[in-house]
Amino acid sequence: MDAYTFRTAEQESIAIAKKTLLVPPILVDLVGNALTAMDGVKFTSLDACPSCGGQVTGHDLRPKRFAVILENGKERAIRVFVKRFYCRQCGSLCYADAPFYPDTRLASPVVDLCLLLSQRMPFNRVAEHLRALGIVVDRGTVRNYASRDFGTIPATELFGLPLPLSLLNLAISTLGREGGPVMGAEALAACGLPPADRAAPRGRGFPEERDQRYN
Template sequence: MRLRPVPPLLPDVIRAAIRVCDMTEYSPVGHCPSCGGTLSGYDTRTKRFAVLCDADGDWPVEVIIHRAYCRECGRIVVPEEPFYPGTRIGSPIVDLCTTLASSGSHGNVTAFLDRLGVKVDRWSVRSYCHLSIPAPKTISMFGMQLPASIIVLSSLAGDIAQGQKARGTDVLAACNFPSRYLGVTFSGMIFSSLFDLSALVIFLNDLLMV
């Protein structure tokens, strides 16, 4: 099957959406979910979120995970992360894989992602398509369906001042994961529930002049 052509602006949108997540930080909030005790810092580690690629090589995108421990019961508490359970890649990339796979083979998805500058092997695409997760919300742009998470992250990237980085809470909201982070304001617009997709499409079409 012949690969679909890549719209000129699409690689920039995809890469901006992924790069905005680079080195964002995630920490437990509140009290221990088991006993309600006070949390203290435990350790910090980086986690691979995605791999971007171009003619010069591969460029890893990572996030920072802060774990905590409960002073009362000793439980190690992991924060909310922009990952689906059991995956090793950021949830927006999984959304992108499953959305593209709805109209193409796993091999074609891998090849198309490579042309977008995102590195995911075909076997990973196949495994993501078999995850027990709801199908991602999508938006019709560039003549194709794209995950809402990718589009909202791209919009978020445009709001970040040069030299600054996005907040982990904003990334979680853009990824619709977890649901309690929904309703965050982007560019002066509030997308509640599963986002006001129609308003978002109009906003981004004006922004990108599609």
């Protein structure tokens, strides 16, 4: 960068974070490409009502924020679409199978990453590491997730950072697509639906309204 090239304040903060935290560019690209590939993906399958097991019929398709990333120094919301169903037996509205934990406003791979990092560092440092990776999650939301019990998160170590397998598998599944669409079922298989013992977080967490306000 020469003397006549200027960075915005946002770009400068990202550059400083990357330099300070020594996040490898290949890891930033891996995570960013995985999350970007999810934009517009549709989740439309549900076998039965999760409340009573009754037969369901399609109701509508709702957008849901999967993640917020940094792109060219600006925040960009990655949204997916989740189908809602109406139960013919109990009359409740329920959502299609999708990679989200109950009462969370970000997708499970992002939540998993927040939890793994929070086991190693303070919440403000977690937010800084996430930003260096190109993911925007505020400190309060990280604290919210860390206060809850989501069970054991399968993970591996990559470039000195813990990476959830849900995010790594998602990244691997999107490699070599050359712009091809990602199918909801394929994304679910990569992220992994939460097992029964992880489906309902336990512990005294902050109310959902205190979670980062992503719709």
